[in-house]
Every structure is written in structure tokens, then in C-alpha cells.
Amino acid sequence: xxxxxxxxxxxxxxxxxxxxxxxxxxxxxxxxxxxxxxxxxxxxxxxxxxxxxxxxxxxxxxxxxxxxxxxxxxxxx
Numbered sequence: 001x002x003x004x005x006x007x008x009x010x011x012x013x014x015x016x017x018x019x020x021x022x023x024x025x026x027x028x029x030x031x032x033x034x035x036x037x038x039x040x041x042x043x044x045x046x047x048x049x050x051x052x053x054x055x056x057x058x059x060x061x062x063x064x065x066x067x068x069x070x071x072x073x074x075x076x077x
Contacts, residue, residue, distance in 0.1 A: 004069055005062060010055055012062070014070060022070045026055045035059050037067050 005012040010028045022037040026047075033045040033052055040060060045052055059066065 002069070002073060004066055005058070007058055008054065010051075010058060012059065012066065014073070018070075018074065022067055024059055024066055026059070028055070037063055037070070 001013055001015055003011055003013045004024070010026050012024050012026050014024060023043065024035050024037060026033050026035065028047065028051055031047040031051060033047050033055055034043045035041070035056065036043060037059070040056060040063070042052065042056070047055065
């Protein structure tokens with residue numbers, strides 16, 4: 001489960017057996033969400049709205065890097 005970033009209490013990661021579309025999992029405490037990288041679509045969330053908004057902002061700021069790391073890890077680049 002490669003961790004890509006830890007910031008402001010959030011941990012951004014993907015699992016070793018992921019599938020398309022490219023997406024990131026994010027956890028903060030017991031809360032979690034799944035966000036597609038290409039569209040920033042939230043496909044699953046158990047976060048408070050304020051936490052989710054912050055998580056989305058961090059994913060957006062790191063979108064290219066997360067996509068590059070996905071491609072490297074899954075040999076797509």
C-alpha cells in the first residue's frame with residue numbers, strides 16, 4: 001500500500017492491486033475517501049464535508065505527481 005503523501009493529518013495512498021480509472025485513497029483518522037485523479041470525482045467518502053474539501057484541494061495540488069507515481073508503480077508510463 002504505497003503512501004504518496006502525508007499532509008495535514010491526511011494520508012494519500014493507493015493499494016498494490018489497484019484498477020483503472022486512476023484514483024487515490026485518502027484517510028484521516030477513521031475517515032476515508034476515494035477520489036479519481038483525472039476528474040477529481042469523489043466515488044466514495046466517509047469524511048466530513050470540511051475534511052473532504054481539504055482532501056480534494058490537496059489531491060488537486062498534487063494531481064500530476066500522483067498520476068506519475070501511479071504510472072510508475074503500475075508500469076504504465
